[in-house]
Amino acid sequence: MGRLVIISNRAPSVDGSGDSGGLVVALKDALAKDGGLWIGGAPKQTDAPSPSLIFHHRQDFDIGLFELEPKLYRDYYLGYSNSVLWPALHGRVDLIDVQPCYAAAYREVAGRLARLIAETVRDDDLIWVHDYQLIPLAHELKALGVKSRIGFFLHIPLPDLQTFKAIPDWRDLARWLADYDLIGFQTRRDLGHMINIFRHTLRGELRSNGNMGIAGREVALGCFPISINVDGFRRLAAEGAVNTPAPSLPRLIGVDRLDYSKGLPQRLVGYQKFLESHAAFHGKVSLLQIAPPTRDDVDAYKAIRTELEHLAGHINGRFGTVDWTPVQYIHRALPRDELAVLFRLSRVGLVTPLFDGMNLVAKEYVAAQDAADPGVLVLSQFAGAAEEMPEALIVNPHDPQDIAQAISTALEMPLGERIERHDALYSHLQDHDVDHWCAAFLKRLVSVERLDVDGVARFPGLEPWAQVG
Numbered sequence: 001m002g003r004l005v006i007i008s009n010r011a012p013s014v015d016g017s018g019d020s021g022g023l024v025v026a027l028k029d030a031l032a033k034d035g036g037l038w039i040g041g042a043p044k045q046t047d048a049p050s051p052s053l054i055f056h057h058r059q060d061f062d063i064g065l066f067e068l069e070p071k072l073y074r075d076y077y078l079g080y081s082n083s084v085l086w087p088a089l090h091g092r093v094d095l096i097d098v099q100p101c102y103a104a105a106y107r108e109v110a111g112r113l114a115r116l117i118a119e120t121v122r123d124d125d126l127i128w129v130h131d132y133q134l135i136p137l138a139h140e141l142k143a144l145g146v147k148s149r150i151g152f153f154l155h156i157p158l159p160d161l162q163t164f165k166a167i168p169d170w171r172d173l174a175r176w177l178a179d180y181d182l183i184g185f186q187t188r189r190d191l192g193h194m195i196n197i198f199r200h201t202l203r204g205e206l207r208s209n210g211n212m213g214i215a216g217r218e219v220a221l222g223c224f225p226i227s228i229n230v231d232g233f234r235r236l237a238a239e240g241a242v243n244t245p246a247p248s249l250p251r252l253i254g255v256d257r258l259d260y261s262k263g264l265p266q267r268l269v270g271y272q273k274f275l276e277s278h279a280a281f282h283g284k285v286s287l288l289q290i291a292p293p294t295r296d297d298v299d300a301y302k303a304i305r306t307e308l309e310h311l312a313g314h315i316n317g318r319f320g321t322v323d324w325t326p327v328q329y330i331h332r333a334l335p336r337d338e339l340a341v342l343f344r345l346s347r348v349g350l351v352t353p354l355f356d357g358m359n360l361v362a363k364e365y366v367a368a369q370d371a372a373d374p375g376v377l378v379l380s381q382f383a384g385a386a387e388e389m390p391e392a393l394i395v396n397p398h399d400p401q402d403i404a405q406a407i408s409t410a411l412e413m414p415l416g417e418r419i420e421r422h423d424a425l426y427s428h429l430q431d432h433d434v435d436h437w438c439a440a441f442l443k444r445l446v447s448v449e450r451l452d453v454d455g456v457a458r459f460p461g462l463e464p465w466a467q468v469g
C-alpha cells in the first residue's frame, strides 16, 4: 500500500513544535497511519539550494523540505502567489500586480518541485497538494511520468468566471487544475464557479456523477468544508477560562490576519455606526481586534494596516473617555490557548470578511463557547463558513448599518435564543470536525476511477484509505 504524500508551500516544523493549529492537526493522523510524507518549503531561502529534498524523520511522519533562492522565492511567493493569485481569487482584481518575472517564477518552482518529488514518489502513493501556491504541480508531475493519484484542495475561494479571467494566465491555470484527479473546494459556491470555468475554458462536460469530462479524461470535483478539532478547542477554552477573570465590560472580539480580504476597516466602520446610534452602550462595551501582521512586504498589506490603525485611533478619539477605550487593537499573534479563552469570554464574535474560503475563526469562536451561556457569532455572508452556519447572525460586510444592527441584536439577544443558536451550530461542528474533512477528501480521492489514457482503471488496492475516519 502506498503512502500519503502531502505537498504544501509551508512545511510543518521538523521537531513538531507549533503543531497545535491548522493543517498539521488536520492531517497528522492520516499521515501517521502508514508512514506518510509531507513535502514543503524550507523555512529559509539559500543561494545554493539543495539539489534534492532534505528529509527529516519525525515520530509521526517524514518531512521533505525543498529550498529556493531568495529572489525566486520572492517572485513565486510574494509575487505570483500573493500579488496575483491571492487578490484575484479573493475578487480584488484592482490589487493584482502583474510582473512577467512572477509568472515565470511560479512555473519554475512547480517544475523544480515536481522533479524533486518524482525522485521519491511511487505509483501507489496518494498525493495531496494544498492550495493556490502550487496549482501547476499535477501538470508537471504527469509530464515527468508520475502515475500516482493526485488530489488538490483549494483552501481559498475560487471566484466567478469573469473575475478569474482577470488573471493573465487564466487559461493555463484552468488547464493545470484539470490535470488533477480530484479537486476539492470549501463551498458549493466555489465548486459551481469551477464547473463554469471548466465549461467555458476547456469545454468541460458535467457528468451525472458530478465529475467533469475534459479532453477525454474525467476530473472529480467535490465540496469538502475544512474544520477544526472541535472537542480539543472547546477543552482548551473551558480549561483556560477557569482561572481567567471575565472582562469588566461585555466584549466583542475579532481575530484576523491583517489582510484586505478580512473586511477589517468595514468592521470598524460598522462598530462606529453602532456607537453613533446606541449611546446607551457608550462605556458599556468594547471591541478587541487582534490582527497579526502578514506578508508585510506587499504594498497592499501596508496600506490596510495604515487604514485600520487610523480608524481605530479615530473611533477611540471620538468616543473614548478617560475610563473607556472603545477599540483595543493588538497587532501581533497571540498563543492559541489564550485566543481560545478570549473567545469564550467574549459576548460577540465578529467574523466579517469580504470574501473568504472558509474562515476557521468562526468555527473556533463557536467551539470555545460555554454552552450554558454562549456568545453570538456575527458572520459575513461571503465567508465560506456561512454555508454551514446559518444560525449565526449573517451580515453583509460591505454595509456598516447591517453590521451595527447585528452588533446590537447580538448584545441584546436573550439567553434562550443564544443557547438555541449555539446548540445548532455546535452540533453541526461536532459531526463535521477536521477528521471528517480529511477522511472525506481521501475517501473520494481513493475512489476516483482513472480510466484515462489507456482506458484501464489504475491503482487498485488503495482501499485502506477509504477507512480513514
Ligand SMILES: O=P(O)(O)OC[C@H]1O[C@@H](O)[C@H](O)[C@@H](O)[C@@H]1O
Pocket: 010, 131, 155, 156, 257, 294, 357
Ligand atoms: O502566506 P502564508 O502566511 O503561508 O499563508 C497562506 C495561507 O493563508 C491562510 O489564510 C489561508 O487560509 C491558506 O489557504 C493559505 O495557504
